[in-house]
Amino acid sequence: MNRLDPASLGRSGRSPALDRDALRTGVVHLGAGAFFRAHTAVYTEDAMLATGDTSWGIGAVTGRSARVWEQMAPQDGLFTVTERGSGSGAVRVVSSVTGTLAGPRDPRAVVELIGAPGTRVVTLTVTEKGYRAAPLTGRLDVRDPSVRADLDGAPPLTSVGQIARGLQLRMLRDAGPITVVSCDNLSGNGDRTGALVADFADALPGAEGDRLRAWVAESVCFPNTMVDRMVPATTPEDLDRVEAALGLRDEAAVIAEPFRQWVIEDRFAAARPRWESAGALLTDDVLPWEETKLRILNAGHSLLAYLGLSLGHRTIAECAADTVAATAVHRLVHEEALPSLRLPEGLDGPAYAESVLARFANPALGHTTAKVAADGSQKIGPRLLPTIRAVRERGGEPRWGALAVAAWMHHVATAGPRVEDPLAATLAGLLPDRRRAADVVPRLMEAGVFPGELVADTVFTGLAAHWYELIDAGDTRALGKEITL
Incomplete structure (x- = not known):
């Protein structure tokens, strides 16, 4: 050599x-x-x-x-x-x-x-x-x-x-x-x-x-x-x-x-x-750039990874080619993230979002869902929670943010002690014997990842439990129907 x-x-x-x-x-x-x-x-x-x-x-x-x-x-x-x-x-x-x-x-x-x-x-x-x-x-x-x-x-x-x-x-x-x-x-x-x-x-x-x-x-x-x-x-x-x-x-x-x-x-x-x-x-002002990237690209990446794992996809490009997963990301971005953002001056938000989805679809990269899904307890907060909280503050229902959280919870519940996360031991200790939504969602809400107002928010936790049930049932058709409605 x-x-x-x-x-x-x-x-x-x-x-x-x-x-x-x-x-x-x-x-x-x-x-x-x-x-x-x-x-x-x-x-x-x-x-x-x-x-x-x-x-x-x-x-x-x-x-x-x-x-x-x-x-x-x-x-x-x-x-x-x-x-x-x-x-x-x-x-x-x-x-x-x-x-x-x-x-x-x-x-x-x-x-x-x-x-x-x-x-x-x-x-x-x-x-x-x-x-x-x-x-x-x-x-x-x-x-x-x-x-x-x-x-x-x-x-x-x-x-x-x-x-x-x-x-x-x-x-x-x-x-x-x-x-x-x-x-x-x-x-x-x-x-x-x-x-x-x-x-x-x-x-x-x-x-x-x-x-x-x-x-x-x-x-x-x-x-x-x-x-x-x-x-x-x-x-x-x-x-x-x-x-x-x-x-x-x-x-x-x-x-x-x-x-x-x-x-x-x-x-x-x-x-x-x-x-x-x-x-x-x-x-002089990086914050709009940071938040736009975190709430669109990084949040979309995480949603694709967790939902993709439940759908059996190995790479992010496979997820982006899946109508169900791609529609979920599109709706998260356009219906929840973009309305809550202060965009950088001169940036076309919808065009940026579509360019991100196109980059996700690049099959030459081979970016794996498992790699993107790692360390979720550290990523949920900066990537998804600001959008979820903004939707709730407007009196709305954060359906797509809750879907991402539910998909993460399902990944944690199915991976158990094998989950790649700095809080792996804590998460495994919280998991109940029964891995149903009604058991898992309330327990993982106590992982130290979610602020108190979301832990107590029955609208958000109810949405998370609803999506968890659909994912856990393994009925891709029913899941896809609700996402693409």
């Missing part, structure tokens, strides 16, 4: 797009998974290519496991992005990563990298559960054993702990201001990250926490962002196809749709890459 690295790339007659000798680390990224490689790393490389400023190389840190480090380190940070779908391009070798760290193995090195004077930006894609926040309150879960260990002085393993301890080191070294940029699917993701770091500081003893919080308030910015690109899990077959096209084996290869988008609040504490030269949008 001829593995991708700078030497083998050179022997093949190609070279990295960036001058690797001139590249310097200016960005630390936490959570170096597939989305980071297909999105943030590409934007950052394009920004350096457009401006000639090579001081924004990325020190990439893996999260929960060292698997990505094992893929990227032998390749000196090089990897490929292959686009699939209408408008796809050739296999692209991305060269913006200057080095990789296995976060779980070397957490002290992560703190050192954030504390280095040359680092001026920290970006992160750690998924919703990586923030270790309580689903209902959004505050740092200081009862979490890993968070507690970080607070007690152990080498930090959580993303918030690594950021807070890295900022603390910058403070002690007088290393200068820095910006922390969340790139996860959370409304107000920058504000939320800043609040969690403040919670961490508040939980430190006495003057230590007071000093850190004061320094962060003066020297750190947490801009909000909206990110968008569909990046399915890479399969062994994908690796073989990339190898055939490139002539080199890339164990860190990622597959993505051609579409990409990044909207960033223009609020930085220090210098930054010129991401706008790579196509990112800098704005």
Whole structure:
């Protein structure tokens, strides 16, 4: 096997797009998974290519496991992005990563990298559960054993702990201001990250926490962002196809749709890459973009995944081709989400919604329902509950939001302890012996995912129970008839 690295790339007659000798680390990224490689790393490389400023190389840190480090380190940070779908391009070798760290193995090195004077930006894609926040309150879960260990002085393993301890080191070294940029699917993701770091500081003893919080308030910015690109899990077959096209084996290869988008609040504490030269949008108000994407694309993705699982579909594209599932998403978006949104200026909401449905239907991606369905307890809140609450506040019935919640509950009930979710043990413990709607829905409403007013809302819970019964009966015809009426 001829593995991708700078030497083998050179022997093949190609070279990295960036001058690797001139590249310097200016960005630390936490959570170096597939989305980071297909999105943030590409934007950052394009920004350096457009401006000639090579001081924004990325020190990439893996999260929960060292698997990505094992893929990227032998390749000196090089990897490929292959686009699939209408408008796809050739296999692209991305060269913006200057080095990789296995976060779980070397957490002290992560703190050192954030504390280095040359680092001026920290970006992160750690998924919703990586923030270790309580689903209902959004505050740092200081009862979490890993968070507690970080607070007690152990080498930090959580993303918030690594950021807070890295900022603390910058403070002690007088290393200068820095910006922390969340790139996860959370409304107000920058504000939320800043609040969690403040919670961490508040939980430190006495003057230590007071000093850190004061320094962060003066020297750190947490801009909000909206990110968008569909990046399915890479399969062994994908690796073989990339190898055939490139002539080199890339164990860190990622597959993505051609579409990409990044909207960033223009609020930085220090210098930054010129991401706008790579196509990112800098704005004073990210919130409408965030909410539109969360309530249309992400909510639709979740509904397709959970309903698709109950209908026996393996991929999101199969769901999008199913009249029943596609109609459910269309109705969720057009009847409930769009009327409750403050759209970004100039955005045609219905046209955006239809473009999202078209992207879901891209069969070349192979995005699986199981992958999209993972971690539902963390996704239900930001993706679906704002729309459900808005419909109820208008006096309406959130039929389609309740359908998505019921489909999630049915997935939890049928998967049981095997459900992929950070609250898996809690959810399994709540499930009754009888898995009927009348038993399951009230129990899962107690999972800490739903606010009190929805738990007590008989209209919402009644709708959820109704849909659960239809899904559980397995009568696709009856379910389809009610959805497509």
